[in-house]
Amino acid sequence: xxxxxxxxxxxxxxxxxxxxxxxxxxxxxxxxxxxxxxxxxxxxxxxxxxxxxxxxxxxxxxxxxxxxxxxxxxxxxxxxxxxxxxxxxxxxxxxxxxxxxxxxxxxxxxxxxxxxxxxxxxxxxxxxxxxxxxxxxxxxxxxxxxxxxxxxxxxxxxxxxxxxxxxxxxxxxxxxxxxxxxxxxxxxxxxxxxxxxxxxxxxxxxxxxxxxxxxxxxxxxxxxxxxxxxxxxxxxxxxxxxxxxxxxxxxxxxxxxxxxxxxxxxxxxxxxxxxxxxxxxxxxxxxxxxxxxxxxxxxxxxxxxxxxxxxxxxxxxxxxxxxxxxxxxxxxxxxxxxxxxxxxxxxxxxxxxxxxxxxxxxxxxxxxxxxxxxxxxxxxxxxxxxxxxxxxxxxxxxxxxxxxxxxxxxxxxxxxxxxxxxxxxxxxxxxxxx
Amino acid sequence: xxxxxxxxxxxxxxxxxxxxxxxxxxxxxxxxxxxxxxxxxxxxxxxxxxxxxxxxxxxxxxxxxxxxxxxxxxxxxxxxxxxxxxxxxxxxxxxxxxxxxxxxxxxxxxxxxxxxxxxxxxxxxxxxxxxxxxxxxxxxxxxxxxxxxxxxxxxxxxxxxxxxxxxxxxxxxxxxxxxxxxxxxxxxxxxxxxxxxxxxxxxxxxxxxxxxxxxxxxxxxxxxxxxxxxxxxxxxxxxxxxxxxxxxxxxxxxxxxxxxxxxxxxxxxxxxxxxxxxxxxxxxxxxxxxxxxxxxxxxxxxxxxxxxxxxxxxxxxxxxxxxxxxxxxxxxxxxxxxxxxxxxxxxxxxxxxxxxxxxxxxxxxxxxxxxxxxxxxxxxxxxxxxxxxxxxxxxxxxxxxxxxxxxxxxxxxxxxxxxxxxxxxxxxxxxxxx
Numbered sequence: 085x086x087x088x089x090x091x092x093x094x095x096x097x098x099x100x101x102x103x104x105x106x107x108x109x110x111x112x113x114x115x116x117x118x119x120x121x122x123x124x125x126x127x128x129x130x131x132x133x134x135x136x137x138x139x140x141x142x143x144x145x146x147x148x149x150x151x152x153x154x155x156x157x158x159x160x161x162x163x164x165x166x167x168x169x170x171x172x173x174x175x176x177x178x179x180x181x182x183x184x185x186x187x188x189x190x191x192x193x194x195x196x197x198x199x200x201x202x203x204x205x206x207x208x209x210x211x212x213x214x215x216x217x218x219x220x221x222x223x224x225x226x227x228x229x230x231x232x233x234x235x236x237x238x239x240x241x242x243x244x245x246x247x248x249x250x251x252x253x254x255x256x257x258x259x260x261x262x263x264x265x266x267x268x269x270x271x272x273x274x275x276x277x278x279x280x281x282x283x284x285x286x287x288x289x290x291x292x293x294x295x296x297x298x299x300x301x302x303x304x305x306x307x308x309x310x311x312x313x314x315x316x317x318x319x320x321x322x323x324x325x326x327x328x329x330x331x332x333x334x335x336x337x338x339x340x341x342x343x344x345x346x347x348x349x350x351x352x353x354x355x356x357x358x359x360x361x362x363x364x365x366x367x368x369x370x371x372x373x374x375x376x377x378x379x380x381x382x383x384x385x386x387x388x389x390x391x392x393x394x395x396x397x398x399x400x401x402x403x404x405x406x407x408x409x410x411x412x413x414x415x416x417x418x419x420x421x422x423x424x425x426x427x428x429x430x431x432x433x434x435x436x437x438x439x440x441x442x443x444x445x446x447x448x449x450x451x452x453x454x455x456x457x458x459x460x461x462x463x464x465x466x467x468x469x470x471x472x473x474x475x476x477x478x479x480x481x482x483x484x485x486x487x488x489x490x491x492x493x494x495x496x497x498x499x500x501x502x503x504x505x506x507x508x509x510x511x512x513x514x515x516x517x518x
Numbered sequence: 519x520x521x522x523x524x525x526x527x528x529x530x531x532x533x534x535x536x537x538x539x540x541x542x543x544x545x546x547x548x549x550x551x552x553x554x555x556x557x558x559x560x561x562x563x564x565x566x567x568x569x570x571x572x573x574x575x576x577x578x579x580x581x582x583x584x585x586x587x588x589x590x591x592x593x594x595x596x597x598x599x600x601x602x603x604x605x606x607x608x609x610x611x612x613x614x615x616x617x618x619x620x621x622x623x624x625x626x627x628x629x630x631x632x633x634x635x636x637x638x639x640x641x642x643x644x645x646x647x648x649x650x651x652x653x654x655x656x657x658x659x660x661x662x663x664x665x666x667x668x669x670x671x672x673x674x675x676x677x678x679x680x681x682x683x684x685x686x687x688x689x690x691x692x693x694x695x696x697x698x699x700x701x702x703x704x705x706x707x708x709x710x711x712x713x714x715x716x717x718x719x720x721x722x723x724x725x726x727x728x729x730x731x732x733x734x735x736x737x738x739x740x741x742x743x744x745x746x747x748x749x750x751x752x753x754x755x756x757x758x759x760x761x762x763x764x765x766x767x768x769x770x771x772x773x774x775x776x777x778x779x780x781x782x783x784x785x786x787x788x789x790x791x792x793x794x795x796x797x798x799x800x801x802x803x804x805x806x807x808x809x810x811x812x813x814x815x816x817x818x819x820x821x822x823x824x825x826x827x828x829x830x831x832x833x834x835x836x837x838x839x840x841x842x843x844x845x846x847x848x849x850x851x852x853x854x855x856x857x858x859x860x861x862x863x864x865x866x867x868x869x870x871x872x873x874x875x876x877x878x879x880x881x882x883x884x885x886x887x888x889x890x891x892x893x894x895x896x897x898x899x900x901x902x903x904x905x906x907x908x909x910x911x912x913x914x915x916x917x918x919x920x921x922x923x924x925x926x927x928x929x930x931x932x933x934x935x936x937x938x939x940x941x942x943x944x945x946x947x948x949x950x951x952x
Contacts, residue, residue: 157771157774157775157780157781160774160778160779160780162779162780169782190845191625191628191845194625194845194848194849195632198629198634200632200634220837220838220839220840221838221839221840223838224835224838224839224840224843225839227831227834227835227838227839228835228839228843228845228846229846230771230775230781231764231767231768231771231831231843231846231849231850232767232845232846232849232850233767233770233771233781233782233849233853234849235782238780330665333665333666333667334665336667337591337664337665337667340591340594341591341664344594345594345596346591346594346596346672347591347664347667348603348667348669397661397665400661401658401661401662403654404654404655404657404658404661405654405655405657405658405659405661405662406654406655406658409658409662409665411624411625411628411662411666412662412663412665412666414628415628415665415666415667415668416665416666419667
């Protein structure tokens, strides 16, 4: 397999190259209104410099003509099928990560490269999306990935234009978002970040794999995911996810702690709704060692306060650690992906924020709502139907639904549904969430 | 298997508990001169708080008497042998990490917990050593480890007293060291950090497993490792390592880049000597696709400047990324450990800074020098003997040796070898190294 990426010197404008020059891609892109940006998909920054210095000219000269824009360790040509060690490997998977110079990505990228997520027979291409401001840091990340010598990591490219970075990607992990400044209203944040996800949705629609799986981490992630999918009508809405897995993991840990068992005994935990303080960690359906939580934990007061306990975890961590929880967020992203690419253990399920269309629970249609799902491991999922509902659970679910419907009205200008009308009841961001 | 840790409220003084109360341990410790410290080996900080709040009393009441000081997810009792999923697992491995609240550890701990390092049948106990200043951050790290739900991570404890944290550890990964302040002489740094490693050597000698493997990362790591082993006479000197694996990885990447091959084609790279600017990346013995490097890369000027290229990598990264390379350092620590616990691929070797005693190369005895090693995967190693030497290589090795001999004289007061005499030729710290 030959792997290809395009290198364009910063400031040179858009240089046609393997990543941007396919006829189909060009056609798709011409239909897009685009802000001009630096064309900056590159690999192996140091190598590019060396070429300028005349050091690596031998390598450049040896490379075939079609690849002469590209240099560096991740741009080398080789044939995985020709080697015993790699010939049984799967086809390269292309993974885009936005906010790639941030702390969550700094954990996540190395996990993706190590094989921990997609398995030890799955070669990986990482496409890192950053901003002009973060571009140097992106180069640093790419250099550290080079120095890590991960055998499965076969391509790294970096850029600031989603139309280039998202080209043919199989996964888009959308982490980058603006943090809320002091005194900023939630509506303003929805607007600023919503614009980012509208743009990225358009870019995915134009250039990504037709079956790309999109995981939105940047907050407010449910509504960002909704904006993103509305701007990508050619990609199935079912392929978009908002990350609520960190909430699920924290809920499992607290249930284990309270029950005095190890956390691997806790199953069937659902986070319902919005990734905000209206989220609903579900202890009605959750099980501990196969038994209903309410049988094992009879402390009703604790159970009623459980939602608060889970929500406060992030804030408590920030207090301790002085910054938000990048490492465990990255772990939860890994868990969210693995849940889609490995079969769900029999009887269990996982939480993910997905597009509501024909859901069996009676939750409003046309929003992104976290619900219990199962997967065969093919990247797809089905909603779990064997769930119970009671008044306490349903009331809270409706509250989170109301919030998401209000958020949706607030971003109508970004989803193509008319003028925005913003009437958000209260500030429901999780403490410290970006 | 029941796992035990001791919880002592901060400020309560030394509370006898499973970690500190064994008769043997008490005997060993009584022989040590110790500075009084807070007794702060704990697990699951939040749980401890909950107990104070009366929330988790049910759990406490269920725990057997000998464990009542201990609470939280990592303190639960269970029997790995009783479950199908875990009964074939190996015996728990105890891993101490110093500087545990720092950025390198923040990457490393999650790798250790994931099974990436020791394998998917190896349960892990992490013993995190921090300082009074970093204690809250340590709690945050422990909380993030809890929230990550790693099935193999069966115990986490945190503390600031190495005599408690190092109790019975099988591995000690010594990352914590003071960074050099502005204008600080190297000799002053050697003294300040040397004192830390003298103390930690004494603690390991007193309480660690008799076959503990010690990897020193905190710089200047070679001489710190020498100080550490000299203060731990009851632990084989062969068990101490100084990390030069990041240098080796960077050297491999640069050779691959220059040769236009993927980095998995580069083998037999040795970093000789000190982890400083006198380090010697060896391109005489290195191979690319099984062929000597000098056959593949005929650019002599490039090869002569190769050492500089490798050394400058860290500084270049700091410039790009704004901080030192925590992620790839953590990866190289993983590589260093894996090289000792998995058999070395046939014909290849790896670099690690080890104690010189009876080495076949003619390098001075009684220092810690990075050399080519092979392992059967049992945690031990043998020096590679099938290495070539030429004048260019040997001259540079002698220069690094001279530096290490000078550093050794400079810390004589810490190794029990009389008065220190400091006459370091020049500043040879790697850029940005701590």
